Amino acid sequence: MSCTRLCLSVLAVAITICLTMTPAAQAGQPDKVHESDRKPSPRFSFGIVADVQYADKPDRPPRLYRASLERLRDCVTELNRHRLDFTVQLGDLIDGNDGPEKSRQDLERVLGEFARLDARLYHVVGNHCLNAGREALLDKLTLTRPYYDFVPERVSGWRMIVLDGNDAGYGVLGEEQTAWLKETLDKARRRNERVILFNHFALIKKAASRHRMKNPEPIRSIIRQSGCVVAYFAGHDHAGGHAEDGGIQHVTFQGMVESARKNAYAIVDVFDDRIEVRGFGTVPCRTFHLKNLNRRVRQDAPRS
Numbered sequence: 001m002s003c004t005r006l007c008l009s010v011l012a013v014a015i016t017i018c019l020t021m022t023p024a025a026q027a028g029q030p031d032k033v034h035e036s037d038r039k040p041s042p043r044f045s046f047g048i049v050a051d052v053q054y055a056d057k058p059d060r061p062p063r064l065y066r067a068s069l070e071r072l073r074d075c076v077t078e079l080n081r082h083r084l085d086f087t088v089q090l091g092d093l094i095d096g097n098d099g100p101e102k103s104r105q106d107l108e109r110v111l112g113e114f115a116r117l118d119a120r121l122y123h124v125v126g127n128h129c130l131n132a133g134r135e136a137l138l139d140k141l142t143l144t145r146p147y148y149d150f151v152p153e154r155v156s157g158w159r160m161i162v163l164d165g166n167d168a169g170y171g172v173l174g175e176e177q178t179a180w181l182k183e184t185l186d187k188a189r190r191r192n193e194r195v196i197l198f199n200h201f202a203l204i205k206k207a208a209s210r211h212r213m214k215n216p217e218p219i220r221s222i223i224r225q226s227g228c229v230v231a232y233f234a235g236h237d238h239a240g241g242h243a244e245d246g247g248i249q250h251v252t253f254q255g256m257v258e259s260a261r262k263n264a265y266a267i268v269d270v271f272d273d274r275i276e277v278r279g280f281g282t283v284p285c286r287t288f289h290l291k292n293l294n295r296r297v298r299q300d301a302p303r304s
């Protein structure tokens with residue numbers, strides 16, 4: 001090849017490269033993605049199931065005890081189709097049967113269905129669950145304590161708190177747990193974390209018109225004063241509901257056992273500015289815009 005032909009070939013290749021590069025790439029910068037092209041993904045996502053309340057006993061319409069197991073099977077299959085950071089079951093896995101032994105057998109079957117779940121499962125203790133016996137229940141759920149907190153793996157700036165609403169009787173929080181809740185929220189606030197609470201029982205009537213905590217105080221005032229709680233998720237009142245209280249979103253999820261030929265569960269997507277609930281069956285799809293957070297809490301750290 002002559003020198004001239006070689007020079008022309010190199011020039012042609014150089015021109016082709018230049019024409020195919022964007023101005024940003026020519027300047028040695030990565031391509032800028034248009035704002036409209038970028039769909040933000042949630043900080044984290046989780047599955048949520050309330051009141052499976054399975055029992056191997058005759059139905060008491062609208063509660064279809066035996067059908068609940070099949071609904072749970074379908075729910076686990078669907079949840080496994082999504083990328084979830086964890087799943088929370090909001091209590092009342094079983095209804096209770098003739099004696100603790102039969103109730104424990106029901107519990108085994110429910111946990112057997114949940115065992116297929118890919119995402120890590122966190123348990124909330126419900127009043128009906130106690131029919132299996134408190135000690136046996138905690139053992140089966142592998143809980144050393146029925147109230148606890150956790151930070152989802154690979155998520156920063158968010159803390160989940162699980163309460164035991166049966167601590168000092170039906171719908172009453174004991175003194176020790178109340179003090180622990182206050183301490184845990186203080187710790188979260190100091191770390192600029194936002195908090196989502198989970199309890200079997202709703203707190204306020206607007207969010208659960210029929211059944212809720214017998215003694216909603218002191219939880220209600222503690223979480224309102226904390227300045228870091230964005231949402232409070234509950235079950236127990238199978239009709240479900242929603243209310244906002246002091247900027248906190250109170251969501252009561254529909255019960256699986258009582259969802260009239262449909263299922264009832266959800267996937268929750270958590271963003272910086274909102275929580276999106278993707279409902280299945282009787283659970284409605286909703287978006288809750290987060291409010292009432294001080295600036296320090298709003299500017300949380302990116303997901304690590």
Ligand SMILES: [Zn+2]
Nearest residue numbers: 092126127236
């Ligand atoms: Zn209940």
